[in-house]
Amino acid sequence: MRLSPEEARRRLAPARVARLATVDAAGHxxxxxxxxxxxxxxxxxxxxxxxxxxxxxxxxxxxAVNPGVCVLADAYDEDWSRLWWTRADxxxxxxxxxxxxxxxxxxxxxxxxxxxxxxxGPVIEIAISRWTGWAAADPVGPRAGGG
Amino acid sequence: MRLSPEEARRRLAPARVARLATVDAAGHxxxxxxxxxxxxxxxxxxxxxxxxxxxxxxxxxxxAVNPGVCVLADAYDEDWSRLWWTRADxxxxxxxxxxxxxxxxxxxxxxxxxxxxxxxGPVIEIAISRWTGWAAADPVGPRAGGG
Numbered sequence: 001m002r003l004s005p006e007e008a009r010r011r012l013a014p015a016r017v018a019r020l021a022t023v024d025a026a027g028h029x030x031x032x033x034x035x036x037x038x039x040x041x042x043x044x045x046x047x048x049x050x051x052x053x054x055x056x057x058x059x060x061x062x063x064a065v066n067p068g069v070c071v072l073a074d075a076y077d078e079d080w081s082r083l084w085w086t087r088a089d090x091x092x093x094x095x096x097x098x099x100x101x102x103x104x105x106x107x108x109x110x111x112x113x114x115x116x117x118x119x120x121g122p123v124i125e126i127a128i129s130r131w132t133g134w135a136a137a138d139p140v141g142p143r144a145g146g147g
Numbered sequence: 148m149r150l151s152p153e154e155a156r157r158r159l160a161p162a163r164v165a166r167l168a169t170v171d172a173a174g175h176x177x178x179x180x181x182x183x184x185x186x187x188x189x190x191x192x193x194x195x196x197x198x199x200x201x202x203x204x205x206x207x208x209x210x211a212v213n214p215g216v217c218v219l220a221d222a223y224d225e226d227w228s229r230l231w232w233t234r235a236d237x238x239x240x241x242x243x244x245x246x247x248x249x250x251x252x253x254x255x256x257x258x259x260x261x262x263x264x265x266x267x268g269p270v271i272e273i274a275i276s277r278w279t280g281w282a283a284a285d286p287v288g289p290r291a292g293g294g
């Protein structure tokens with residue numbers, strides 16, 4: 001079953017990890033897992049810690065040429081009647097961390113890991129224009145525990 | 148640390164789910180979670196079961212205009228020293244299921260779920276040209292259990 005936009009957002013927001021897809025100048029997709037936080041229709045993720053800087057540059061270069069991005073969270077279970085996923089599509093922009101204390105506070109609030117070691121790289125802010133999702137079974141209906 | 152192509156493939160192949168990113172004609176990325184199987188540098192995934200058919204059409208339309216795709220698997224852990232991900236980039240083509248019994252057998256072998264209910268939609272076959280990956284800690288080195 002399709003999820004409503006509200007239900008898609010409700011499931012995506014608390015997910016601990018999502019995947020950020022961007023597109024390079026040649027039209028090739030790129031994906032990285034990302035910690036993220038959501039407020040309303042805004043999703044933020046940060047380029048954290050120097051070992052990832054190389055990857056960060058690729059996603060940032062992609063956003064510079066192609067601001068359209070996609071964020072996906074999903075739940076895997078060997079019982080395929082429990083599968084679900086949720087996706088957010090929107091336009092991204094890159095912010096320097098000293099320009100977005102508010103957005104960084106969303107990330108620190110969600111992830112204790114960031115409280116000890118705040119992200120030191122740019123912040124990607126995404127204006128979500130479309131929330132979609134799918135679940136194998138109706139989460140609240142009579143089929144929730146069934147096949 | 149960066150993973151070698153061999154290590155990236157060794158980690159991706161047994162992952163139970165990965166995310167397939169494709170790009171539409173307007174250059175916007177699209178992602179879906181996918182069951183998949185790997186042999187050598189070939190990765191296959193199938194469009195299974197009618198309820199997903201709508202989504203399947205989108206990814207198939209994308210591949211028709213943009214065969215360059217990306218597949219990502221990652222491990223999340225609240226201990227961020229255990230994070231890793233692995234990514235495969237390549238060119239996709241779409242096969243009718245009755246033309247690829249071999250590829251379908253790879254999927255059935257990996258997923259008991261497919262033995263009872265074989266995928267009934269097209270098969271996406273990806274020729275992987277690049278395996279990349281990253282792990283927060285060296286999986287076999289002295290830092291494996293550390294921070």
